[in-house]
Amino acid sequence: MSRCDVAVVGAGPYGLSAAAHLRTIKGLEVRVFGEPMSFWSCNMPVGMFLRSNWTATQIACPHGDLTLEAFQAERFRTFGVPVPIEHFIEYGLWYQSHAVPDLDQRRIERIERGANDFRLSTRDGETFESRRVVIAGGIGPFARRPQEFKALPAALVSHTNEHQGFARFAGKRVLVVGSGQSALESAALLHESGAEVEVVGRSLRIHWLQGWASTTLHHRLGKFTRKLLYAPTDVGPAGISQLLARPHLVKLLPRTVQDKLRRRAVRPAGARWLVNRLQDVPITLNCSVVSVAPTGGCVRVKLSNGKETTVDHILLGTGFHIDISKYDFVASNLMQQINRVNGFPILKDGLETSVPGLHILGAPGVYCFGPLLQFVSGTHFASRSLLRRLSQ
DSSP states (O other): OEEEEEEEEOOSHHHHHHHHHHTTSTTOOEEEESOTTHHHHHSSOTTOBOOSOTGGGSOOOTTSOSOHHHHHHHHTOOOOSSOBHHHHHHHHHHHHHHHOTTOBOOOEEEEEEOSSSEEEEETTSOEEEEEEEEEOOOSGGGBOOOGGGTTSOTTTEEEGGGOSOOGGGTTOEEEEEOOSHHHHHHHHHHHHTTOEEEEEOSSSSOOEEOOTTOOSHHHHTOHHHHHHHOOTTOOSSTTHHHHHTOHHHHTTSOHHHHHHHHHHHSSSOEEGGGTGGGTTSOEEOSOOEEEEEEETTEEEEEETTSOEEEESEEEEOOOBOOOGGGOTTBOHHHHTTSOEETTEEOOOGGGBOSSTTEEEOSGGGHHHHOGGGGSGGGHHHHHHHHHHHHHO
């Protein structure tokens, strides 16, 4: 049976960045598994843009050389912000080709805990052991589906993370549920694909993010004020952004304060560049779906404002609910050993779980280290924290 020092499970931004950093430790054998950027390429629609600013769209690398600027220069690409999804995916694949050229694209089917090490099994039956395991499994399994929609068949309801495009909805009536970026951008793409779209959201109003081009007072004051109020990580409102960019400090705050910060930083919001694209899309706020029922290949929908309508499809822009028990590749007896709160793992420095040697990166780290960990810009903190832990 083959062995390694660290097995990284997942090849999205967090897995690739973690592997790149760990390989700076001399003599450490690191194996990385997964299809590179698979969630981004398979679960996000063509035509989408990243909401984050330029610096927050960079995947952390240990030597500062695998940047968007370097990618553009090498591949002769020219683009700015907002960054198109297809260019970000290409950037991620380029990053992987430089940082993890020996990536094993097989899926890890099972992770178990042995007497001294972890035992991992691939889909094709190979089994090997590793002293440590770093899980960077992404958010795909955590798509939130409210209870009222669970009885509907897949032909009538889907989540925004299930589509690579919306061309098949041309001429169809689609109800989009949600008022955050995913729901709003999907509605715009549906409308531009020829669908008849309506958006329904519980929020009292849509929170439009100002962005760097805003003409509000703190932006008119210039570059110094922007840097003072907003961290390059681009998560959270003015002032709070600087605190959230320091997850090691967030972890020290009282639980009630952490929860309040998280709610404020990741409340449903849309990028301001969507406003014009949605001007012809009806949006009903302070409203929710009361009931749904299939009828003649369509869905009869009743809303809380008393309105009833029939649509061909319901698209859920209802976000994600973290619950690491949905990582089906983790053996149940190992999962039971991980201390959790409401589905989130309790993580120590190095994003290490209560099981020594088992680390979990990305969105599951939000409970302990704040909302930065659910964005690409969180790769800087996660990878450096992991590197410090394994360098001890």
